[in-house]
Amino acid sequence: MHPPDLTPVEIADLLDAAYRQDRGLTHDGPDLTVRLELADYLGCHPEVQSETWNVWQELMGDEEGDVLEDDAAFWLDVEFVEPCPDS
Template identity: 70%
Template structure:
């Protein structure tokens, strides 16, 4: 997946978690995404940069809250680091 596609998934998951939308990735996709990003910080950084651009285009998502959610609530530590 491209960083933009990952950003779209993250945005949908964030909105679902915050009650801004009922639609979002299913639990299996969310877990796979969280695990993958936790094990690939370079991809996480690219997805975060793409998501920031998406937010700058006039979304209703606040960047500091989204960054906290991504880093603390969503991302799962890589199994090697647990």
């Protein structure tokens, strides 16, 4: 997996799986290496993170509700994405 080669939909799918795993909603999710690569990449590319978030919201749809969406936004911004190291 190389994050720059992934589409926003593919990244959103990985994020959804990681989020659900972290919240105990499933046991399946990306391994630690994939998570770290993705967290670093999104931290250094906020435009990709924003685009991916928009796609992920669409994928969650109305069935998930605002509470899950708010928690997912917090998880993405605070718990998952790593700040880009200063170059």
